[in-house]
Amino acid sequence: MTKKLSRDARQNIVILSVLVVAIIIFSVISPYFLKWDNIVAILIAAVPLGLVAISESTCLMIGGFDMSVGYVACFSGIIWTTLIASSGWPTYAALAVALLFGLASGILAGLSVGALNMPPWMTTFALMNIWQGCVLIVTKGEAVRMTKFKAFKVLGQYDMLKTGVTPMVLILVLAYVIMYLVYKFTKLGRELYVIGGNPEAAKNAGINIVRGKIFAFALSGFLAALAGALFASRSGSGQPKVGGMYAMQGIAAATIGGSKAGKTNLAMTFVGAVFIMTVQNGLNMIQVPAFYQYITTGVILVLAILVQTEKKK
Amino acid sequence: MSNVILRAEHISKSFYGNKVLDNVELSLEPGKVHALCGENGAGKSTVLKIITGLYTKDEGEIYLEGKQIEVPNVDVAKKYGIHVVPQEMQMLPELSVAENIFLGNLPRTKSGLVDWKTIYSKANEVKAMLGKAGDKIDIRQKAGELGMGAWQLIEIMRAFTSDNIKVIAFDEPTSSLSDNEVEVLFDLIRGLRAKGLAVVYVSHRLKEIFQLCDQVSVFRDGHYIGTREVSEIQTSDLIAMMIGRDLNMFGDANPGADVQAEVALKASNYSHGRFYQNINIEVHKGEILGMYGLVGAGRTEFVRGLFGADPKDSGELEIFGKKVNIKIPRDAIKEGIGLVTEDRRGEGLMLIQAIKWNLSMTNFPAITGGLGMLDLKKEKEYAAKGMDIFSVKATGIDQVAGGLSGGNQQKVVLAKWVLADCQILIVDEPTRGIDVGAKAEVYAALHDLAKQGKAIIMVSSELPEILGVSDRIVVMCEGRQTAVLDNKNLTEEDVIQYAFSK
Numbered sequence: 001m002t003k004k005l006s007r008d009a010r011q012n013i014v015i016l017s018v019l020v021v022a023i024i025i026f027s028v029i030s031p032y033f034l035k036w037d038n039i040v041a042i043l044i045a046a047v048p049l050g051l052v053a054i055s056e057s058t059c060l061m062i063g064g065f066d067m068s069v070g071y072v073a074c075f076s077g078i079i080w081t082t083l084i085a086s087s088g089w090p091t092y093a094a095l096a097v098a099l100l101f102g103l104a105s106g107i108l109a110g111l112s113v114g115a116l117n118m119p120p121w122m123t124t125f126a127l128m129n130i131w132q133g134c135v136l137i138v139t140k141g142e143a144v145r146m147t148k149f150k151a152f153k154v155l156g157q158y159d160m161l162k163t164g165v166t167p168m169v170l171i172l173v174l175a176y177v178i179m180y181l182v183y184k185f186t187k188l189g190r191e192l193y194v195i196g197g198n199p200e201a202a203k204n205a206g207i208n209i210v211r212g213k214i215f216a217f218a219l220s221g222f223l224a225a226l227a228g229a230l231f232a233s234r235s236g237s238g239q240p241k242v243g244g245m246y247a248m249q250g251i252a253a254a255t256i257g258g259s260k261a262g263k264t265n266l267a268m269t270f271v272g273a274v275f276i277m278t279v280q281n282g283l284n285m286i287q288v289p290a291f292y293q294y295i296t297t298g299v300i301l302v303l304a305i306l307v308q309t310e311k312k313k
Numbered sequence: 314m315s316n317v318i319l320r321a322e323h324i325s326k327s328f329y330g331n332k333v334l335d336n337v338e339l340s341l342e343p344g345k346v347h348a349l350c351g352e353n354g355a356g357k358s359t360v361l362k363i364i365t366g367l368y369t370k371d372e373g374e375i376y377l378e379g380k381q382i383e384v385p386n387v388d389v390a391k392k393y394g395i396h397v398v399p400q401e402m403q404m405l406p407e408l409s410v411a412e413n414i415f416l417g418n419l420p421r422t423k424s425g426l427v428d429w430k431t432i433y434s435k436a437n438e439v440k441a442m443l444g445k446a447g448d449k450i451d452i453r454q455k456a457g458e459l460g461m462g463a464w465q466l467i468e469i470m471r472a473f474t475s476d477n478i479k480v481i482a483f484d485e486p487t488s489s490l491s492d493n494e495v496e497v498l499f500d501l502i503r504g505l506r507a508k509g510l511a512v513v514y515v516s517h518r519l520k521e522i523f524q525l526c527d528q529v530s531v532f533r534d535g536h537y538i539g540t541r542e543v544s545e546i547q548t549s550d551l552i553a554m555m556i557g558r559d560l561n562m563f564g565d566a567n568p569g570a571d572v573q574a575e576v577a578l579k580a581s582n583y584s585h586g587r588f589y590q591n592i593n594i595e596v597h598k599g600e601i602l603g604m605y606g607l608v609g610a611g612r613t614e615f616v617r618g619l620f621g622a623d624p625k626d627s628g629e630l631e632i633f634g635k636k637v638n639i640k641i642p643r644d645a646i647k648e649g650i651g652l653v654t655e656d657r658r659g660e661g662l663m664l665i666q667a668i669k670w671n672l673s674m675t676n677f678p679a680i681t682g683g684l685g686m687l688d689l690k691k692e693k694e695y696a697a698k699g700m701d702i703f704s705v706k707a708t709g710i711d712q713v714a715g716g717l718s719g720g721n722q723q724k725v726v727l728a729k730w731v732l733a734d735c736q737i738l739i740v741d742e743p744t745r746g747i748d749v750g751a752k753a754e755v756y757a758a759l760h761d762l763a764k765q766g767k768a769i770i771m772v773s774s775e776l777p778e779i780l781g782v783s784d785r786i787v788v789m790c791e792g793r794q795t796a797v798l799d800n801k802n803l804t805e806e807d808v809i810q811y812a813f814s815k
Contacts, residue, residue, distance in 0.1 A: 187677050187685045194674045197663030204622055204660060205674040205729075206646035262665050 008258060012268055014307045015256060019275050022300070026282035033285045040164040044156075044234065046277040047172045048073065048227035052250035053257070053273040054179055054266065055220035060254050062213055063196040063261040064113060064120030066220045069250055070243035071131035072102050073228030078135050080229050081144035081238030084152055091151040095229055102225020105131065106218035114213030124217075128247070135240050144238030156234030168230040175223065180266045192216060197262025249276055256304045275304065318343045318511050319395070319480055321364055324373035326356075328716055333359050336373075337537035339530055341480060341511040346502060348522045348543070349515045351532035351555055352720070352748030357515050358400070360532065361482050364513070365397035366390035377479070394479035396472035398486060402464050406457025411436035413456045414470045439473040444504060446497045462494030469501065481505060482513035487521060488746070499525050517748070519548055531555055556750050563756050563781030568800040571599040571760075572784050576634070577768035578650075578737050580619060583628030588614040589792040592628075596737065596768040601759060603783030603800070604772045606812050610789040612772045613655055616739045619770075620645045620652040632737070648737075651675065651730035655741040655772075657719075661726040664715030668707060669696035671714050671725055675733040699728035703758055720751030727758065738762060741772040756782055776805045788812055 027034040052069040059066045076098040083094035109127055112118040146152055155167045183189040194202040195212045202209055227246070232238050253276055257269030279300050283293045319341040326334040334356045341347050349357035362368040364375060366384040375382055377393055384390040387397065404413055411432050412419070420431040436452040443450075443466060450463055459467075465486055472481055483502070487495045502525060505512055514526055522529055523543060531538040531554040538554050575598045583592040589611035596602045604612045618625035621639040630637050632648045639645045642652070654660040662671050673680060673692055680692045696710040703724035707717055714725060723743065730738055740759070744752040759769055759782060773779050779786055780803060788796040788811035796811040 185686050185689070187681045187687055190670070190673065190677070190687060193666065193670065194663060197666050198660070200654075200660040201662060201674065204620075204642050204652060204654060206643035207674065208643065262663050 008265070011258065011307050012265075012271075015268065015271060015275070015304060018300075018304060018307075019271065019278065022275075022279060022282060026278075026285055030282075030285040030287075033282060037164060038281065038285070042274070042277050042281045043169055044166060045281065046273050047168045047234075048231045049246065049249055049253060049277060050172045050270060050273040051175060051223045051227035051230070052220075052246045053253035053269050054175060055223045056247070056250035057254035057257060057259040057264045057266060057269045058179075058192065058216045059120065059220050060251070060259040061196045061262065061264040062192050062216045063199065064213070064216070065124070065247075065251055066106075066109065066217060066224075067121065067124040067247045068105065068109060068127035068131065069220060069224035069227070070246035071128045071135065072105050072221050072224040072243075073231065073246055074240065074243035075131040075135050075138075076102050076225035076228035077232035077242065078138055078144060078238045078240060081146055081152070081232055082138060084149055085144055085146060085238075091149070098229050099222060099225045102221040102223070102228075103218055104221070105225075106221020107214060109221065110214030110217030113217060114210040124247075139238070139240040141240055143240065146232075146237050153233055153236055156230055156232070157236065166234070168234060171226070171230065175226075176266055176270055179219075183264065183266065188212070188215065193262055193264075196260075249273075252276060252301050252305070255308060256301075258308055272304075276301075316342050318378060319364065320376045321360070322374050322376075324360065324363060324375075325371050326359055326363060326368065327371055333535050334363070334370075335535045337532060337535070339364065339537075340540070341513065342528070343479070343511050344506055344509045345527040346506050346512040346514055346525055348526040348529040349513060349532065350519075350522060350529050350551060351538075352750045355532040355555070355748070356535040357532050358484055361397070361484055361513055361515050364390075364480070365395055365482050367397065367399065391472075391475055392477070394475070394477040395482070396475065396478055396480065397482045398465060398468040398472070398484065400484040400486075400488070402461075402468055404456050404464050404467065406455065408456060409453050410450055410456055410459070410463075410467055411452040413467050414439065414452075414474060416471070418474070435474065436470070439470045442473050443470065443501060446501045460494070462490050462497065465490070465494075465498060466501075478510060480511045480513065482515075484515045485517065486514075487516060487518065495521075517746070519551060522551070523548070552749065555748075563753075563778075568784050571763045571766075573598040573600075573766060577632070578619075578770075579631040581629045581631075583615060583618060583625060585614060585618055585623070585625045587792065589618070589789070592789075592794050594770075594787055594794075594797075596770055598736075598766045598768055599763050600784045601763050601769045601771055601782055603779040603786040604770060604789065605774070605776065605779045605786055605808055606789035608774060609791070610812065611792040612789050613741055615789070616652065616741060616770060616772055617654075620650060620739060622652060622654070646675070646733070646735070649735050650737045650739065651733060651735035653723075653726050653730060653738070653740040653743060655745070657723055657726045661729075662714045662722060665713060667711045668700065668705065668714055668717075668725055669693065669710040672696045672699045672710075672729045672732055675729045679732070679734075695732055699725070699732045702731055703728050703754060720747035723747050723755065724751065727755065731758070731762065735767070737768045737770070739770045739772070742774065743771060744773075744775070744778060752778075776808060779808065780805065 032038060055066055055069050079101055080094050080098040083089040083097060084091060105127060109124050112123040113120050158166055191207050191212050194207055195209050199209060228243060231242055253272030254269050256272030256275060258265045259269060279297055283296055288296060317340045321339045324334055324337050337356065337360060339360055349360055351357045359368060363370045366387040366389055369385055375384060382393055414436050415432055420428040422428045433452060440447040440450060440452060446466060450466060456467060472478055486498060502512055526543050528540060529543055530540040533555060576595055577598050578596045580594050584590045592615050606612050614623060617623040621641045621644055630639060637648050669692060672695065676695060680688050680695060682688050693710065700710060705721050705724045707721060714722060743755050763769055771782060783800050786798045786800055786808060787794060788808060790812055
């Protein structure tokens with residue numbers, strides 16, 4: 001007798017099949033789609049989204065979500081570039097400040113949600129507005145130009161072994177591996193599942209809920225800042241208008257991956273992020289006009305999430 | 314058996330690969346109340362849900378008046394005249410009774426607008442069909458202003474709006490009703506029987522089966538055991554059919570035998586607002602202290618205060634002679650106290666996660682190594698041990714907790730504290746809503762723990778349980794402690810007199 005697959009496994013197979021079908025369709029229409037250069041391009045484009053997808057996956061798991069990731073990412077990129085270009089800071093010291101900013105923003109969100117019991121929606125939406133405002137004040141809406149600064153571009157643009165793969169891809173892989181290990185093998189990771197799975201049970205089991213929530217949002221802010229920094233390095237400038245869609249796309253990727261309160265699957269979350277970027281890239285490749293791309297992306301997301309939705313018995 | 318209106322044969326059903334019904338049958342006769350009886354997880358509710366379209370069967374046939382039918386959903390079942398009053402009622406509290414009656418089926422005028430006149434006149438018609446039971450209901454009132462008893466009447470009125478009622482099924486209808494409401498409901502069901510309907514009745518309460526029902530079908534572990542005329546059997550016959558063995562429910566309790574001299578927990582002058590005032594208790598090692606009282610007596614609030622799950626105004630606590638200050642559950646757990654809450658689904662379990670993860674949540678110190686890393690091998694061993702102590706019925710430690718029956722869920726909640734090796738275990742209504750077999754296993758486990766020298770506080774509203782299990786009994790009434798009794802030769806009356814205010 002063959003072993004019956006669990007519901008989760010069946011859903012994941014469906015998602016992967018949809019991805020494969022999409023890839024086949026794109027590659028049939030555009031011969032360029034499956035070329036190595038394009039695959040690398042998709043991977044690199046998926047790095048910032050891949051990171052904020054971990055953020056959202058973690059926040060969803062504890063029963064919240066983080067609307068602020070987009071503008072934490074954006075402001076992080078601006079902090080990094082501005083400190084280098086305007087204040088003459090060393091590249092990596094400036095990067096450390098940008099990442100610390102993300103961490104601080106996350107801790108602030110975690111404290112508000114965890115200790116003060118503020119709703120995640122309002123808290124992170126407020127933060128999102130604040131950082132968006134800061135970006136506009138600092139940049140006056142103009143990109144920070146970084147043409148002179150070579151070291152700044154290493155993470156996003158250095159071609160490793162002539163493959164086209166840049167260090168940011170490695171950072172993404174590393175982030176997924178580390179977080180996978182944290183969720184699977186650490187007490188802290190498991191506590192996050194319990195906090196989302198049943199907050200009352202977590203409290204009665206003596207689990208420190210405030211600490212868990214602060215950790216989740218702090219991680220979310222940190223990874224968002226990292227995403228923004230890597231995007232800046234890749235694009236070679238500090239962009240004040242990037243990141244608007246990160247929160248929504250990150251939540252979509254995490255949901256495709258099956259994350260919800262008390263549950264997450266990082267491997268599938270990664271697939272979710274790649275899924276979204278593949279569709280965007282593929283639609284470009286087969287020259288679907290930009291306006292129709294929005295509609296197509298929307299429809300594909302609805303279909304993917306439909307698979308994840310609980311069916312009534 | 315020529316008089317059968319609905320017959321189900323060879324019905325099988327699986328959830329999560331777990332066979333919950335295996336080749337069962339059921340025959341309903343018009344003008345009879347037919348009880349479905351069995352332990353939790355025996356399959357009685359599943360049978361009801363399959364014939365009424367709430368679940369779909371995997372295998373088997375259903376015949377209505379001799380003709381084979383399929384009931385893929387509730388709407389089709391209704392068309393055949395098969396109606397259900399489900400355990401979890403669907404009610405929109407902000408809408409009126411009348412609107413709730415016609416929910417999803419609002420009469421319209423020719424122009425497609427809601428026909429309010431017809432709604433109210435028809436609602437009054439179906440209300441009249443309830444007879445006396447309907448007196449207290451105003452059809453224009455919001456459903457949210459009415460109690461569970463009235464909601465049940467609304468569910469029944471929904472069935473009455475159909476021209477075609479042959480079978481009506483009740484799933485644990487009395488579980489949330491007061492005694493008065495139960496009487497009203499029983500009268501109504503007797504009325505339905507008199508009209509010639511076939512009534513299906515699922516209940517845990519054996520007493521009700523003898524009060525109300527004509528026939529009873531018994532299920533055990535998803536199998537059909539048999540059908541009897543209620544007039545021809547006794548309670549003991551029914552229990553024997555349900556569990557397939559004789560059962561000394563409470564174990565060989567010899568009150569006081571395991572109690573040691575050392576005091577494990579001493580609480581003095583515990584008060585919290587209007588919930589409870591000036592409570593003083595002492596529990597010894599090896600002792601089971603029963604806490605009895607009516608609903609609202611403040612027992613749950615008091616033990617939650619002890620554990621730090623809810624705040625308290627005042628009170629001193631000594632654990633093994635040492636003064637401690639407990640503000641949150643984490644403090645209590647550090648002192649070796651565990652609490653099994655009243656509401657296991659809401660406060661005890663992660664329903665979407667595996668049994669082993671549920672067992673680990675109170676148990677991290679034991680399975681965590683250096684650097685906060687979990688020892689997954691040890692976790693598995695612990696989980697297997699926990700399942701073993703309480704003989705949890707499941708496909709394995711990886712089964713999702715939400716897929717377990719109520720009794721098995723409760724065993725998992727108990728097991729998670731036993732694994733955590735707490736010295737003082739507080740259990741609040743440990744057997745509520747679980748079947749006799751699981752109850753007996755819970756009692757046996759509590760006695761075992763007492764033998765090992767653990768101190769146990771058991772809050773319960775069931776007197777037989779309090780008398781059968783406790784070494785001493787604290788009685789509470791309206792927030793006050795009214796008696797502390799040694800459980801020697803006590804009768805129910807001895808205890809219950811302290812539970813009522815004078």
